[in-house]
Amino acid sequence: MKTTSPATAPPPFSSPPLLITGRTGTLGRAFRRVCHIRGLEAVCLGRAELDIADLACINQALDHYQPWAVVNTAGYVRVDEAEADEARCYRENAVGPALLAEACAARGIQLLTFSSDLVFDGQQQHAYFETDRARPLNVYGHSKLRAEQVVLARLPAALVVRTSSFFSAWDSHNFVHHALAAARAGQPFAAAEDLLITPTYVPDLVNTALDLLLDEERGIWHLTNHGTCTWAELARQAVGAAGLDAAGIVPRPVASFGWAAVRPTFSALRSQQGILLPSVESALQRYLADEQLLQSASPPAVLAA
Numbered sequence: 628m629k630t631t632s633p634a635t636a637p638p639p640f641s642s643p644p645l646l647i648t649g650r651t652g653t654l655g656r657a658f659r660r661v662c663h664i665r666g667l668e669a670v671c672l673g674r675a676e677l678d679i680a681d682l683a684c685i686n687q688a689l690d691h692y693q694p695w696a697v698v699n700t701a702g703y704v705r706v707d708e709a710e711a712d713e714a715r716c717y718r719e720n721a722v723g724p725a726l727l728a729e730a731c732a733a734r735g736i737q738l739l740t741f742s743s744d745l746v747f748d749g750q751q752q753h754a755y756f757e758t759d760r761a762r763p764l765n766v767y768g769h770s771k772l773r774a775e776q777v778v779l780a781r782l783p784a785a786l787v788v789r790t791s792s793f794f795s796a797w798d799s800h801n802f803v804h805h806a807l808a809a810a811r812a813g814q815p816f817a818a819a820e821d822l823l824i825t826p827t828y829v830p831d832l833v834n835t836a837l838d839l840l841l842d843e844e845r846g847i848w849h850l851t852n853h854g855t856c857t858w859a860e861l862a863r864q865a866v867g868a869a870g871l872d873a874a875g876i877v878p879r880p881v882a883s884f885g886w887a888a889v890r891p892t893f894s895a896l897r898s899q900q901g902i903l904l905p906s907v908e909s910a911l912q913r914y915l916a917d918e919q920l921l922q923s924a925s926p927p928a929v930l931a932a
C-alpha cells in the first residue's frame with residue numbers, strides 16, 4: 628500500500644471499519660458521505676493508496692485497516708474509450724474485483740462490488756431480472772460480466788450489485804446535472820431517444836446497497852430506481868421537475884452520436900426481490916432538494932479532504 632501515513636500507525640477506528648475503494652469517484656464519494664451520515668466507520672482509499680489490481684497493495688491495506696467488509700466502487704467506466712483500451716478496462720473492471728474477492732475470501736470478510744446493465748444485449752421485451760441471460764455487446768459490458776463470474780467463483784458470499792445510469796446532486800459528472808445546466812443556460816441539449824434505461828439516484832443506491840451488505844445478502848442484485856425511460860425522457864422529466872422549459876431538449880437517435888461502443892437499446896433492470904428503490908420521479912424531486920441544500924451549506928468536514 629503506497630500510503631502517506633506510516634504503515635505502523637494504528638488506524639483511527641474504535642471498531643473494524645468498512646473499507647471503500649475508489650475514493651475520487653462518484654460512488655466512492657457517495658459511500659463516504661452516506662457512511663458519515665449513518666455513523667458507520669469507514670476508510671475510503673484512492674488509487675494511490677490502494678490499486679485494486681495489485682494483490683500486494685490489497686493485502687497491505689486489509690492487514691492495516693482490518694475492515695469487516697470491502698466496498699469496491701473502483702472501476703473503468705468510460706464505455707466508449709474501453710473499445711480501444713481493452714487491457715486497461717479488464718485490469719480495473721475484472722482483475723481488480725477478482726483480486727479483492729480472493730483477499731476477502733482469505734480473510735472471511737464480505738465484499739460488495741458493482742456491475743452494470745450493459746451486461747445485457749437489449750433483445751428482451753421486458754426489464755431484466757437477476758437471472759436473465761447476460762450477453763454483453765461491448766468491451767465494458769464483457770469486463771463487468773467477467774468480474775461477476777470471477778468474483779462469485781472466488782467468494783460466493785460476495786454481493787454484486789448491477790446498476791445503471793447514475794445521477795446525483797453530490798457531483799456534477801452526470802447526465803441530469805448536464806441536462807439541467809443546459810436548460811438553465813438556455814442551451815440545446817441532445818439526448819438519445821431510442822435507448823431505454825432505468826436511471827439510478829446515487830443516494831438511494833448507496834443506502835440500499837449498504838442495507839444489503841449489513842444484512843449479509845449475497846449474489847447478484849439489481850438496484851435501480853423504479854421507472855423505465857429514454858435518456859431524452861429523463862432529461863425532459865428532470866427539466867420539468869425543476870420548473871424549466873424543456874423546449875431545448877433535442878431527442879436524437881443513438882446512431883447520430885457516433886459513439887464507439889454499441890449499447891443495448893433496452894437495458895432496464897428490475898429485481899426479483901421486488902421494488903427496492905423509489906420511483907425516478909421521487910428521486911428527481913430529492914435531487915433538486917439536495918441541489919438547493921448544497922448551494923446553501925458547506926460540506927461536512929469529513930468530505931472536504
Ligand SMILES: NC(=O)c1ccc[n+]([C@@H]2O[C@H](COP(=O)([O-])OP(=O)(O)OC[C@H]3O[C@@H](n4cnc5c(N)ncnc54)[C@H](OP(=O)(O)O)[C@@H]3O)[C@@H](O)[C@H]2O)c1
Pocket residue numbers: 648649650651652653654655673674675677678679680700701702703704718719723741742743744790791792793
Ligand atoms: N456511473 C454510472 O452510471 C454507472 C452505471 C452502472 C455501473 N456503474 C459502476 O459503478 C462503479 C462506480 O462508478 P463511478 O461512476 O463512481 O466511477 P468513477 O466516478 O469513474 O470512479 C471510478 C473510481 O475508480 C478508481 N479506480 C479506477 N481504477 C482503479 C484501480 N486500479 N485502483 C484503485 N482505484 C481505481 C478511479 O480512480 P482515479 O480517479 O485514480 O482514476 C475512481 O476513483 C463502477 O464499477 C461502474 O462500472 C456505474
